[in-house]
Amino acid sequence: MSGLAVDGYSIERKLERREGASFATVERLLALYPGESKELLLRIHGSRGHLVAVEEWGFPYSVASLEIAPKQARAPYQARMIVAASVNATPGVYTWGIRIIDVTRSAVLGEEPITMVIVPKHMSKKVAEHVTRLRKVYENYGIQVALWSALRVLYPRGASFSDIKSLYELVTSRSVNKGTVGNMLKTMVAKKLLEKRGGLYIAVDMNRDVLFSRVDLARVRFPWQVLRRKEASVEDIKHIGWGKQQIDLCQLPQPIQKAYMHAERLAEEHNPLTALYFLLCSLLGVRQT
Structure with a gap:
């Protein structure tokens, strides 16, 4: 079985075996500071003797760099991977592999696949x-349940405003202003x-039952949501799903984009x-969207 040394310790895991071929990969979760x-x-x-190559897919070069050396060699061999987050990297969750x-x-x-945070x-x-579990909680039950869960597990003695904003x-994989976070915290304290x-x-x-009764999941599960921002070679496109329809926000006037985002x-x-x-109230006077 092949082994992988990461940060001074060893992980052994066989992922694939076809006609004698196997490889051990890096951790599925990689945490970095900017x-x-x-x-x-x-x-x-x-x-033995076959030429084997290592490729990456979906790497977020906008926030980090990746070096693989050598990228290909005769099997068996060992490759070195260096992942470096840029100094101005935006905190978030990025999936590549x-x-x-x-x-x-x-x-x-x-x-x-590798999740880089x-x-x-x-x-x-x-x-x-x-983070991965909390994102699933957010998608199913809303941000209030997700943050309550995060504070219970990660901050049992309490979290500051800046911690909660982060x-x-x-x-949610999006930037929020302090006013939005402040209003949400007031609501959660009131509840x-x-x-x-x-x-x-x-x-x-x-x-769990008391938590869900105070959040009122029937209201949290609204019929539309902003989909995750996807990296592309062109400018990011945001979509709002409403039933089976999708609205490309980039095609709408900027005031309407802001109205949708605020409504979300x-x-x-x-x-x-x-x-x-x-x-x-915001769109009543709009004749065409």
């Missing part, structure tokens, strides 16, 4: 271990989901009806 780099070793075993190819046989030996410098990297942005003590916010201890925040922080009233 400006930080990590070196990872990839040991590849295949049919590696693919191992037997060039001699023109066959893919295997591939593995750029963590704000003032936060602990342990946040990265929970968590909000990591979980007795959080307590504020000396500038810190602490999750109130409660069971209202639906998350309050309820869909509030968001609907806002849209009706």
